[in-house]
Amino acid sequence: MTVELRHLRCFLAIAEEGNITRAAEKLHLSQPAVSRTLRQLETHLGVRLVERSTHKLALTTQGERFRERAATALAVVTEALDPAGVRPSPLRVGHAWAALGPHTATLLRRWEREHPGSPLELLRIDERTAGLAEGRVDAALLRAKVQARALVSEPVLTERRVAAVPTGSRLAGYRTLSMADFTGETVAVNPVSGVTTLDLWPVRTRPTRALEVANTDDWLAAIAAGRAVGLTTSATPSVHTYPGVTFVPVTDAPPIEVVLAWRRDRPHPAVPSLLALARDVVATHSTPPGGRAGCAKGTMGA
Structure with a gap:
């Protein structure tokens, strides 16, 4: 079997997403196609790149090593095939x-x-x-x-953190909040590119549950709909607006x-x-x- 760029893209998507289903969505492929492409790459290399179990997916030691090589190879090929050629590179x-x-x-x-x-x-x-x-x-x-x-x-x-809460909710009425004020709440988290996990809280004051969302737009919609609250940074209120979401400074959250x-x-x-x-x-x-x-x-x- 000849390794093609699609094998590298597939493996890097799996490594980035940590999940076969999300990798398939990112690549606009079916889940079986992604699994099959990964198996082909592992067979060619003669090593297992990904450990699969019922509850999680993680790169093996060989997979971690191969990740950098695959990213470098893909970047080099992408640059070599860039039609911009010798034109000034943005x-x-x-x-x-x-x-x-x-x-x-x-x-x-x-x-x-x-x-x-x-x-x-x-x-x-x-x-x-x-x-x-x-x-x-x-x-x-x-x-x-x-x-x-x-x-x-x-x-x-360095940016301070702020809470994102539904407008009109109990938490929206405070001038400032503390991490303990999230106790009992559902927190919206973006595992793809977000900076918030439940591990930010001590166990005794940890929010009730996390609501995972796929992207920023879904994160905002979940909060505006009253399904969850969020924790973000002081940069975000100054960049975009979204009806139904209010931001409140959090005094004791890590920057x-x-x-x-x-x-x-x-x-x-x-x-x-x-x-x-x-x-x-x-x-x-x-x-x-x-x-x-x-x-x-x-x-x-x-």
């Missing part, structure tokens, strides 16, 4: 949600003015590394921990670090300039801690 910056929060528009305007020969493309990609691990972007603004050895990350700013990440082996030449500009924009246009989240309605995040 700096593609991925983000899963909120980008640089209230600083996003300023960053884009200043980049356009200060780097006219290097186009910047901001792309929203709903996955853990916002397309960076798969080579779909050159850099990414992330709010999740970067653990892959193939990626480099540098901090840009979130926003980083700019890029691939170690093939950095885009404009990445250092982007990092410097992002830090300067944040330093120049910083808002007071917590911002105006307490009176804002609607946003993105999870």
Whole structure:
């Protein structure tokens, strides 16, 4: 059997999603087709890449090693087949949600003015590394921990967390909330690109249950409908609006670090300039801690 790009894409989707069903949805394939493609790859390599059980799916040691090689190979081929060829390469910056929060528009305007020969493309990609691990972007603004050895990350700013609650609900009437106020609530979580899990809470004050959603839009809809509450960062109320969602500062939640990440082996030449500009924009246009989240309605995040 000859290994094709579809085998690499299939394996990377499974590794990213941690679930055969979600990987199949992402690739627009059937679940049996994804399972069959994975088996073909494992047979060719002569090793098991994924451990499957009734309750979970995890990469084996060999699978973790192969993940970086597969991502690198796919990125190289993607770049080689890029019809743009020798034309000036745009700096593609991925983000899963909120980008640089209230600083996003300023960053884009200043980049356009200060780097006219290097186009910047901001792309929203709903996955853990916002397309960076798969080579779909050159850099990414992330709010999740970067653990892959193939990626480099540098901090840009720190954001406080805010609660997202249904407008008119009991929690929406408070000026501030604490983590303990979530006890007994259902919390909407986005396992694909979100920053919230029930592990953030001590066991004795942990919310009743988690409602998993597939993307940011579903996260917002679940909260607006009164099915759950959410925990996000102070960036989100300043970026988007959504009727029926109110944001309230959370005083004792751990902050979130926003980083700019890029691939170690093939950095885009404009990445250092982007990092410097992002830090300067944040330093120049910083808002007071917590911002105006307490009176804002609607946003993105999870």
